[in-house]
Amino acid sequence: MDVRNCRNCGRLFNYLGGQNICPACRDEIEKKFGQVKEYIMDNPRSTIQEISDANDISTNQIRQWIREERLQFADDSPIGIECEACGATIKTGKYCDACKGRMANALSDSIAKPPAPEPPKPKKEDNKNKMRFIKK
Numbered sequence: 001m002d003v004r005n006c007r008n009c010g011r012l013f014n015y016l017g018g019q020n021i022c023p024a025c026r027d028e029i030e031k032k033f034g035q036v037k038e039y040i041m042d043n044p045r046s047t048i049q050e051i052s053d054a055n056d057i058s059t060n061q062i063r064q065w066i067r068e069e070r071l072q073f074a075d076d077s078p079i080g081i082e083c084e085a086c087g088a089t090i091k092t093g094k095y096c097d098a099c100k101g102r103m104a105n106a107l108s109d110s111i112a113k114p115p116a117p118e119p120p121k122p123k124k125e126d127n128k129n130k131m132r133f134i135k136k
Contacts, residue, residue, distance in 0.1 A: 001014060002016075003015065006022035007019075008022070009025055032056075032057045032061075036062065040073075044074060046079075047079060066093075067081070071092065074091075083095050085103075
């Protein structure tokens with residue numbers, strides 16, 4: 001059993017994995033997520049700072065939701081974050097499409113592919129093991 005202190009409120013809780021926050025704080029963050037999502041639907045041209053101020057949530061938390069692909073913005077939205085590999089502006093996730101493609105290719109190239117199985121060789125007829133009949 002792993003008991004930890006919540007990084008938000010300091011209460012002790014049984015840590016099961018994920019973020020280092022207690023269930024009460026996690027529920028509060030999920031409520032805030034619902035408010036933020038509604039606000040974005042009503043105000044699609046808002047900036048991260050405007051969303052943060054209107055919903056009393058940190059800009060870091062909004063960026064985390066974008067990186068986790070829980071929030072995604074339209075192409076004409078002023079909101080964008082940087083690709084962690086090349087720095088290009090993206091609307092959701094951690095990497096741009098080009099970097100994702102490069103990583104996928106590098107990964108598939110690094111995995112050794114098994115050789116193709118050889119077709120079975122035809123059996124050579126062997127007269128030694130055949131049954132013989134004596135003609136009378």
